Amino acid sequence: MCQLLCMNCVTPTDITFSFTGFSAHGGKTAQHADGFGLAFFEDKACRLFIDDASSATSPIAELVKRYPIKSKNVIAHIRKATQGSIGLENTHPFMRELWGRHWIFALNGDLQEFQPRLTGLYHPVGDTDSEAAFCMLLQGLRKRFPCSQTPLPELFHTIEEITREISRYGIFNFLLSNGQALFAFCSTNLYYIVRQWPFSIARLLDTEVEIDFSQTNVENDRVSVIATMPLTSNETWTQFEAGQLLMFQDGRPVRESMIEIPEAVKKRNDEQQAPVGV
Amino acid sequence: MCQLLCMNCVTPTDITFSFTGFSAHGGKTAQHADGFGLAFFEDKACRLFIDDASSATSPIAELVKRYPIKSKNVIAHIRKATQGSIGLENTHPFMRELWGRHWIFALNGDLQEFQPRLTGLYHPVGDTDSEAAFCMLLQGLRKRFPCSQTPLPELFHTIEEITREISRYGIFNFLLSNGQALFAFCSTNLYYIVRQWPFSIARLLDTEVEIDFSQTNVENDRVSVIATMPLTSNETWTQFEAGQLLMFQDGRPVRESMIEIPEAVKKRNDEQQAPVGV
Numbered sequence: 001m002c003q004l005l006c007m008n009c010v011t012p013t014d015i016t017f018s019f020t021g022f023s024a025h026g027g028k029t030a031q032h033a034d035g036f037g038l039a040f041f042e043d044k045a046c047r048l049f050i051d052d053a054s055s056a057t058s059p060i061a062e063l064v065k066r067y068p069i070k071s072k073n074v075i076a077h078i079r080k081a082t083q084g085s086i087g088l089e090n091t092h093p094f095m096r097e098l099w100g101r102h103w104i105f106a107l108n109g110d111l112q113e114f115q116p117r118l119t120g121l122y123h124p125v126g127d128t129d130s131e132a133a134f135c136m137l138l139q140g141l142r143k144r145f146p147c148s149q150t151p152l153p154e155l156f157h158t159i160e161e162i163t164r165e166i167s168r169y170g171i172f173n174f175l176l177s178n179g180q181a182l183f184a185f186c187s188t189n190l191y192y193i194v195r196q197w198p199f200s201i202a203r204l205l206d207t208e209v210e211i212d213f214s215q216t217n218v219e220n221d222r223v224s225v226i227a228t229m230p231l232t233s234n235e236t237w238t239q240f241e242a243g244q245l246l247m248f249q250d251g252r253p254v255r256e257s258m259i260e261i262p263e264a265v266k267k268r269n270d271e272q273q274a275p276v277g278v
Numbered sequence: 279m280c281q282l283l284c285m286n287c288v289t290p291t292d293i294t295f296s297f298t299g300f301s302a303h304g305g306k307t308a309q310h311a312d313g314f315g316l317a318f319f320e321d322k323a324c325r326l327f328i329d330d331a332s333s334a335t336s337p338i339a340e341l342v343k344r345y346p347i348k349s350k351n352v353i354a355h356i357r358k359a360t361q362g363s364i365g366l367e368n369t370h371p372f373m374r375e376l377w378g379r380h381w382i383f384a385l386n387g388d389l390q391e392f393q394p395r396l397t398g399l400y401h402p403v404g405d406t407d408s409e410a411a412f413c414m415l416l417q418g419l420r421k422r423f424p425c426s427q428t429p430l431p432e433l434f435h436t437i438e439e440i441t442r443e444i445s446r447y448g449i450f451n452f453l454l455s456n457g458q459a460l461f462a463f464c465s466t467n468l469y470y471i472v473r474q475w476p477f478s479i480a481r482l483l484d485t486e487v488e489i490d491f492s493q494t495n496v497e498n499d500r501v502s503v504i505a506t507m508p509l510t511s512n513e514t515w516t517q518f519e520a521g522q523l524l525m526f527q528d529g530r531p532v533r534e535s536m537i538e539i540p541e542a543v544k545k546r547n548d549e550q551q552a553p554v555g556v
Contacts, residue, residue, distance in 0.1 A: 042366045044403050063338065089322055101403060125380060
């Protein structure tokens with residue numbers, strides 16, 4: 001399966017440090033070499049970089065490591081194909097527009113016999129379960145609020161309802177953002193850390209790199225990093241519970257909901273789950 | 279106003295040479311420094327690079343010049359803002375999905391009092407006349423063919439109808455592609471060249487760079503390059519007529535239509551037209 005990484009911050013921050021460790025999983029320290037992508041929000045708009053090459057070797061990944069793009073919401077993904085061929089059209093994150101904002105979605109999962117009824121408002125370009133799930137999510141949001149976006153608490157509630165429906169089909173760890181907030185759902189595997197004052201040194205697990213965040217951040221900065229597996233060796237990451245949906249804003253979780261995953265699905269997810277981050 | 283560049287080819291080709299000359303206009307040899315973007319199709323999917331920095335200085339532009347991404351349809355744009363602030367949300371090209379394909383649009387124009395009735399199917403993220411025109415185009419296509427894409431000749435005809443409607447509002451030179459074909463419309467300024475066997479040397483206007491295409495191409499290759507102004511000093515570029523809509527496939531124009539632009543609009547366009555490429 002794939003690996004997820006995202007960041008939600010109170011002030012625009014670059015993801016260079018975390019992406020350096022994360023991108024090494026793309027064919028260097030782990031077998032996730034079937035493409036990668038990153039999306040950086042700037043208010044309502046978004047820069048999306050995708051490549052069907054490995055993140056360990058791609059010149060686009062090199063650019064992202066060298067060019068510190070600052071953003072309050074970033075979503076990244078490295079792919080190990082389970083459904084859908086290797087190709088640009090199947091490379092996460094996926095982007096669509098809804099209510100005059102770009103929306104970004106990435107999945108670490110495997111949905112079984114998932115064939116949502118899509119009306120054509122959002123149509124998958126590739127052939128992954130992930131993009132079909134994204135289309136179903138946006139179609140559900142638009143059906144509930146046809147004209148314009150509702151406030152975030154109500155939006156969270158609707159995302160929760162649609163997530164409950166899709167998570168019955170199998171492993172469904174996802175990241176979703178519209179640039180205002182970041183929604184993260186865990187059905188099997190997801191961790192997060194909130195970095196805030198007083199900042200300290202963080203050491204990447206997979207490389208020799210370390211950074212002293214107290215030198216690069218000020219008192220009011222706050223950053224949440226969410227990933228399939230912890231990225232650093234000397235920090236305490238919080239593991240999501242299976243079924244936990246969190247909304248992050250201003251660098252911290254602000255809203256939470258637990259979605260009950262039926263026992264049969266839980267059992268199947270546990271059996272199917274491929275080891276990640278090795 | 280802005281400048282346009284695009285390429286349509288029979289076999290995937292990189293745009294490195296043309297983009298080198300074109301990107302120099304972005305704040306180096308011309309005053310189009312308010313952002314730039316490029317979209318590279320790979321079948322139905324698309325890589326989109328946008329930056330609100332100048333193409334003459336942006337690290338993303340540097341990457342594109344050094345990393346020869348091969349594609350059969352490429353659309354590029356450098357911006358000199360007329361409507362809408364400088365920012366990522368107003369940076370061309372714009373991307374949306376229709377009928378399970380990505381669509382890309384870029385404009386060199388200035389539409390006056392253009393406020394199309396958008397039903398919300400496609401909603402602008404930024405505040406440019408360009409993105410509103412793109413949303414109107416896609417809304418019109420979807421209204422005419424709600425479920426799936428019609429064959430290209432009929433699609434061309436519908437694009438022609440919508441273009442006729444929008445071009446009444448002012449200067450409307452645009453490039454549009456869904457990865458299968460490239461549609462180019464000229465209301466004031468657009469040139470193209472078809473490079474094919476026997477290939478020869480091309481010399482960029484704005485830099486010292488030249489390339490011998492006979493060394494890099496084979497007999498069956500064919501490439502059309504379309505731009506706001508000719509990019510080379512030693513080749514003969516064909517100027518579009520005002521009102522000419524062309525569809526390019528396999529590196530050559532395959533379908534043509536003339537759209538009559540009302541005299542009053544023509545006169546206003548001529549008066550308004552900013553010098554380009556200087």
